[in-house]
Structure formats: C-alpha cells, structure tokens
Amino acid sequence: QKEVEQNSGPLSVPEGAIASLNCTYSDRGSQSFFWYRQYSGKSPELIMSIYSNGDKEDGRFTAQLNKASQYVSLLIRDSQPSDSATYLCAVKPRQLTFGSGTQLTVLP
Amino acid sequence: DADVTQTPRNRITKTGKRIMLECSQTKGHDRMYWYRQDPGLGLRLIYYSFDVKDINKGEISDGYSVSRQAQAKFSLSLESAIPNQTALYFCATSPTGNADTQYFGPGTRLTVL
Numbered sequence: 001q002k003e004v005e006q007n008s009g010p011l012s013v014p015e016g017a018i019a020s021l022n023c024t025y026s027d028r029g030s031q032s033f034f035w036y037r038q039y040s041g042k043s044p045e046l047i048m049s050i051y052s053n054g055d056k057e058d059g060r061f062t063a064q065l066n067k068a069s070q071y072v073s074l075l076i077r078d079s080q081p082s083d084s085a086t087y088l089c090a091v092k093p094r095q096l097t098f099g100s101g102t103q104l105t106v107l108p
Numbered sequence: 109d110a111d112v113t114q115t116p117r118n119r120i121t122k123t124g125k126r127i128m129l130e131c132s133q134t135k136g137h138d139r140m141y142w143y144r145q146d147p148g149l150g151l152r153l154i155y156y157s158f159d160v161k162d163i164n165k166g167e168i169s170d171g172y173s174v175s176r177q178a179q180a181k182f183s184l185s186l187e188s189a190i191p192n193q194t195a196l197y198f199c200a201t202s203p204t205g206n207a208d209t210q211y212f213g214p215g216t217r218l219t220v221l
Contacts, residue, residue, distance in 0.1 A: 008148065032208050043198055043212035088150060092208060095166065100150035
C-alpha cells in the first residue's frame with residue numbers, strides 16, 4: 001500500500017464549478033498535511049497546509065482533514081482554466097511524503 | 109532572480125558515467141532536499157540535509173550520493189548512472205523555523221541512455 005494515495009485522474013471540470021481532489025494516507029502518526037500545485041513543466045508550489053481536523057479556507061481553496069478516516073481533500077471553488085495543473089498531496093509523519101498527484105483540467 | 113537554482117537544467121548522459129547535479133539557494137535556509145519525480149510515482153526523497161554537517165538518506169538513496177559544500181549548496185551525484193535513473197530531479201529548501209514549507213528549484217531533467 002502506498003503511503004499517500006491519490007486518484008491520478010485526469011479530472012475535468014467546467015469553468016466555475018467546484019473541483020474536489022482527494023487523498024488518503026497510511027501513517028496514523030502523520031501530523032502535517034499539504035497540497036502542492038504543479039503546472040506542467042514547472043516545480044511544485046505549496047498552496048495549502050492543514051494540521052487539525054476540519055476545514056481550512058484560503059480564498060477559493062478549502063482543505064479538509066479527517067484524521068480518523070486518514071483522509072485529506074482539497075476543494076477549489078469557482079474553478080478557473082488557470083487552475084489546470086497537477087495537485088500533489090503531501091503528508092509528514094517524519095519527512096514529506098508525496099502522492100503521485102491528480103491532474104486537473106478546467107474546461108473554459 | 110530565482111531563490112533556488114539548479115544546474116544543469118537538462119542533461120543527457122550514458123550508462124556508467126558519473127554525473128553531478130548542483131543546487132544553490134539564496135534563501136538562507138538551513139534545510140535542503142533532493143527529490144526525483146517519475147510519472148505515476150510522484151516525488152520521492154533521495155537525501156536531505158539539515159545543516160552542513162548533517163546528511164540523511166531518504167526513501168531511495170541507493171545509487172546516489174550527496175555533498176553539502178556550504179549552507180547554500182547541496183549537490184547530488186550519480187556515481188555510475190543507469191537508465192532507470194532517468195527522471196526529473198528537484199532540489200528543495202526549507203527554513204528551520206518552518207520546516208513544513210518547502211521551496212522547490214526549477215528541476216533538472218536527466219536522461220540516461
């Protein structure tokens with residue numbers, strides 16, 4: 001079992017819709033959770049971090065964490081074509097461990 | 109100017125050759141990391157360093173070595189390159205006070221023939 005699992009996609013949503021990206025992790029000792037965005041041919045950049053159960057909102061992005069279910073999600077509201085990228089979930093039990101990423105395409 | 113730079117950006121080499129990838133940063137961060145990215149496998153940690161005298165193996169260190177020449181410089185070497193080391197390599201840094209936030213360099217695309 002991979003330590004961090006994501007659906008690879010591709011996930012396509014129309015412009016203005018809500019994009020929902022999901023991630024599960026195996027190490028119950030994980031305390032820190034992150035979402036990175038990676039545009040094609042570029043390096044990953046951190047967009048959200050979350051440390052406690054519940055929701056954390058930042059602009060159009062909402063991260064959700066459920067430690068009991070070992071589940072992290074990222075919601076992107078009012079999706080824009082510029083949101084088209086691969087989204088990497090990362091979990092930190094000791095060092096950052098990344099999922100393989102979900103490719104999101106927002107259709108104009 | 110980029111805060112984290114990597115050289116070379118692209119490299120094609122042959123099996124058995126020794127190759128060094130270099131990473132420099134102007135962020136003043138103590139912690140530096142080397143990752144490789146393969147399609148479908150995400151980013152995997154090769155080595156990391158918390159300061160000049162501290163080097164730690166990551167998930168996939170076999171076949172690689174590193175050198176932390178200074179706070180700002182962290183090099184990754186492939187002593188005898190093999191084709192399955194063909195990948196995109198990223199260097200990253202993080203500050204000691206906020207080690208959860210990592211800043212990535214632009215990446216080096218390495219092809220081993």
